[in-house]
Amino acid sequence: MSALAAATSTGEAVQFWVLGTVAVVGALCTILMKKAVHSALCLAATMIILAVFYLANGAYFLGVVQIVVYTGAIMMLFLFVVMLVGVTAADSLKETLKGQRWLAALCGIGFGVLLVAGIGHASLGPGSFIGLGEANAAGNVDGLAALIFTKYVFAFEITGALLITAVVGAMVLTHRERTERARTQRELAEQRVREGKHLPPLPAPGVYARHNAVDIAGLLPDGTPSELTVNKTLRARGQIRDVSREALNDLKALERRSEERLGRDRDALDRDGRRDGQEAQR
Amino acid sequence: MNPVNYLYLAALLFTIGAAGVLIRRNAIVVFMCIELMLNACNLALVAFSRMHGNLDGQIIAFFTMVVAAAEVVVGLAIIVSLFRSRHSASVDDASLMKL
Structure with missing residues (x-):
């Protein structure tokens, strides 16, 4: 727990720089990959790395929940829908608004600069981090449970209502009533x-x-x-393999080969015939 | 290393997610970018929790996860029903706000 004090150890620094780089690359791949499946896999990698960061920050429960819920359930749900929907859904490269991509990228960069500058301006020296050593003293899960079931119990109850509503909503949205009888x-x-x-x-x-x-x-x-x-x-x-051209080429090659074979055979026959004749003369 | 670097990383990931929402047309990828932004927020909340030395930040991150799960369920259902009616997952085709 002392590792979770203000200062970080060298190991954590190494972990941060290595995995942080991978997380940013994964996020960039998520938005730059052409196929939705690749985007989903890159996002899953980023989420796993974020889970490691939660663990490093003393959020042990959240780290495990991140892996189980996010990469285990949500991303697999995404993959299911990609398989269901994305088969024919190639991202259109046609721009409906002129220059929208560049403006969007510019907006993104500007927003990022704004955020980073804001954090940079806040006086957050290494001493400003108290660390979770004291809060996690009785165990991270115990501490979280104590808070959830006392201070945040009302929000927790509402969460249950929210989840029920989401389930009902999903069923209503994806259920399709048959308006006509299926034809025999x-x-x-x-x-x-x-x-x-x-x-x-x-x-x-x-x-x-x-x-x-x-x-x-x-x-x-x-x-x-x-x-x-x-x-x-x-x-x-568009996954049809067309062998029509190939078949014609094959046929042509077959004809040529058989001609060669036949021609050679004719030569051999001629030679044999001549030899037979010579032997007969002898 | 200063732990505030986690906040910078969260800001970077949030920015990438926001740019992705603006740039991409495929509704599923747009949705993934929203998830990325939510995750970046969670990282910032966990870092704040460490900064202040109490667990409230982690509680809020936990609730964010629950809300994100509910949101994914409903959002993917919307995408599936949109795809059923339009045979396309592009957000450009869904510009009329009706099926």
């Missing part, structure tokens, strides 16, 4: 017949002579890929 298979078949567009089942993906993966579009007789054969989700993601 028979009705769907009848609709297909009525439209007369595509009666039989959709064609299967793959080029069976060489590939049978689901992301490879089947080829039509003229060698062009058929979009119908591939799953809609894969089409939306």
Whole structure:
């Protein structure tokens, strides 16, 4: 506990500079990465480092809660939603407001300078930190519990109401009432017949002579890929592998090879024939 | 090292989060930036708790975490329902404030 007095040890300084750098890099990556999944992972790294900083500052309970709640629950929720939503959601690079990005970055830098200057102006010498040695004397969790259930008990109760409201809100927002009956298979078949567009089942993906993966579009007789054969989700993601060109090239290579083989065989036959003839003459 | 450096780090992280909210268009990433700002505030609160030698700062950080959890639940639900109706998670497409 004496380590939590005003001055920090050399170990804590090293920890701060190393992990602080990583935290800032992680935060920058969060806002600069193009894909939402990478942003989420960078943010999770930053949050873990912040948990270490909480522990270093004597907030043992908060450090553990940070890891369990933030990186364990909230970030995983983010990842779930990214998987659910972000599949087709590429960040548009089109600027709707002209120069908005640069102005935003400028605003950010100005705000940061303002904050840092404000902290710098406050007279916070090393002596201004009392440290948590006394407050944590009976244990950090015990101290927090004593405060939560006496001084802050009203706020704590309201927190329960807030959480219940959030749960109900999430259920209301994501629940989708079916306004119409789901169509049966028979009705769907009848609709297909009525439209007369595509009666039989959709064609299967793959080029069976060489590939049978689901992301490879089947080829039509003229060698062009058929979009119908591939799953809609894969089409939306642009993850279709087109082997039409490859197939033609392969075919060409095969023809050339067989010609070579045949040609060589013909030469060999000729040679054999000549040799046979010579032997016969002899 | 002066412990006030934690406050500088918190200010830096908050600034990065605020800039991210302004710069990014993807609603999920904007939300992550808000989380980053909340975390920076928590770091500052924990540092303040150490500065003053009592645990009130940590209590407030704890309540911030609870509020952030509730906010994430509702916000992600809003994003999912927005995506359902518009097939896009871009904040530009949600400019009409109605579904």
